Amino acid sequence: MKQVRFLLSALALVAASGATIDAHHSAVQYDFTKSAKITGVVVRFQAINPHMRLTLRVTDEKGTRDLELEGHSTNNMYRAGYRNGLVKAGDTITVDVAPLRDGREGGYMIAAVTASGTRFGVQSAADRARERERAEGK
Amino acid sequence: MFLPIPLAGQGGPHPDFTGVWTTYTEPGQARGGGAGRGGGPPLPFTEEGQKKVAAYRALIGDSGATPGGFCLGTGMPGSMLGSGGYPMEILQRPEQINITYEAHNEVRRVYLGDRIVPIADRIPGRNGHSSGHWEGDTLVVETTHLVEQVDQRWAHSDQARIVERYRLTTDTTGAKVLVAEMTLTDPVFYTRPVTETKKWAYVPNGHLLPYECAEEGWRIHLEQLEKQVKEPKR
Numbered sequence: 464m465k466q467v468r469f470l471l472s473a474l475a476l477v478a479a480s481g482a483t484i485d486a487h488h489s490a491v492q493y494d495f496t497k498s499a500k501i502t503g504v505v506v507r508f509q510a511i512n513p514h515m516r517l518t519l520r521v522t523d524e525k526g527t528r529d530l531e532l533e534g535h536s537t538n539n540m541y542r543a544g545y546r547n548g549l550v551k552a553g554d555t556i557t558v559d560v561a562p563l564r565d566g567r568e569g570g571y572m573i574a575a576v577t578a579s580g581t582r583f584g585v586q587s588a589a590d591r592a593r594e595r596e597r598a599e600g601k
Numbered sequence: 602m603f604l605p606i607p608l609a610g611q612g613g614p615h616p617d618f619t620g621v622w623t624t625y626t627e628p629g630q631a632r633g634g635g636a637g638r639g640g641g642p643p644l645p646f647t648e649e650g651q652k653k654v655a656a657y658r659a660l661i662g663d664s665g666a667t668p669g670g671f672c673l674g675t676g677m678p679g680s681m682l683g684s685g686g687y688p689m690e691i692l693q694r695p696e697q698i699n700i701t702y703e704a705h706n707e708v709r710r711v712y713l714g715d716r717i718v719p720i721a722d723r724i725p726g727r728n729g730h731s732s733g734h735w736e737g738d739t740l741v742v743e744t745t746h747l748v749e750q751v752d753q754r755w756a757h758s759d760q761a762r763i764v765e766r767y768r769l770t771t772d773t774t775g776a777k778v779l780v781a782e783m784t785l786t787d788p789v790f791y792t793r794p795v796t797e798t799k800k801w802a803y804v805p806n807g808h809l810l811p812y813e814c815a816e817e818g819w820r821i822h823l824e825q826l827e828k829q830v831k832e833p834k835r
Contacts, residue, residue, distance in 0.1 A: 491665030511816045513669065538687060538703060538810045 498587035534572025544583035554578035621807025624685030625800035650790030657751035672814035676727030679753035758789035
């Protein structure tokens with residue numbers, strides 16, 4: 464199975480060298496003016512800071528592969544409806560993501576709808592703009 | 602109504618700032634994010650301050666790297682001015698006031714009266730050393746012993762001195778609002794004092810969440826160790 468490891472590609476080298484692991488990154492690689500929905504099966508979910516981490520198994524016409532996603536901090540997601548146990552391995556969930564600017568698969572998780580239908584997260588800038596246009600009759 | 606707490610040797614009862622505070626939004630306005638870590642109007646940098654900030658920004662380039670991205674707290678005055686979206690908690694005693702900013706668990710301890718640490722015993726840091734006193738209902742906090750910081754909006758040298766004046770008020774709806782007027786003085790980095798006003802809204806029965814930022818790095822380290830065990834080097 465193809466592993467899409469787009470966020471942490473340099474980490475193996477760092478770990479092999481025995482140097483301090485640098486887990487962090489900025490969000491400039493994501494395009495927050497756009498949003499996309501991705502549905503898949505949760506392989507792994509980590510409610511941590513500074514970014515939630517989600518491995519989502521996606522199957523479509525391109526085949527089946529694991530996407531590595533990151534998202535808002537657990538603290539911000541908590542205030543946007545997330546609670547412990549809402550996302551578990553094996554669940555089928557749909558996530559709203561800001562896509563990567565360079566066109567690779569994956570993205571930054573803005574919100575999610577869980578297996579039980581519970582939504583947590585915030586509205587993306589793109590969705591807010593679409594809603595505004597609808598309200599204005601465009 | 603604010604409950605006064607008696608402060609021996611501090612001139613009588615003073616307002617109690619104890620509680621959790623979030624970003625204040627003026628009545629009728631859309632809720633915004635916590636100001637403070639982002640952009641804003643140009644600051645009156647000296648040539649030296651400008652040079653150091655420019656060198657830092659050139660180093661960072663378009664990477665978007667920030668101290669927070671590396672689990673490092675913002676430091677004063679950004680930690681205070683940027684708080685709100687990630688709330689702030691104040692626990693107040695007569696001789697010490699602890700201020701915790703949820704993001705990165707930044708903690709400031711404001712010492713009053715006999716608790717104030719002698720100058721020679723203070724250790725410099727990103728949030729400096731804070732001592733306070735009361736002027737009527739206003740808490741005046743002086744922060745010194747800061748380290749040079751070019752990695753926040755209010756860049757400053759280690760000569761910076763920050764004075765915050767905290768007071769409680771209510772807005773037109775009767776909601777409890779905490780106001781801080783901040784003055785940053787730093788002759789090395791600024792041609793004149795920099796002032797800002799920050800407001801927070803009270804969160805009834807509010808709680809701060811834990812913010813264990815370094816966990817991600819640790820987990821990634823363990824994952825890499827597991828990988829090395831499964832795929833040993835030849």
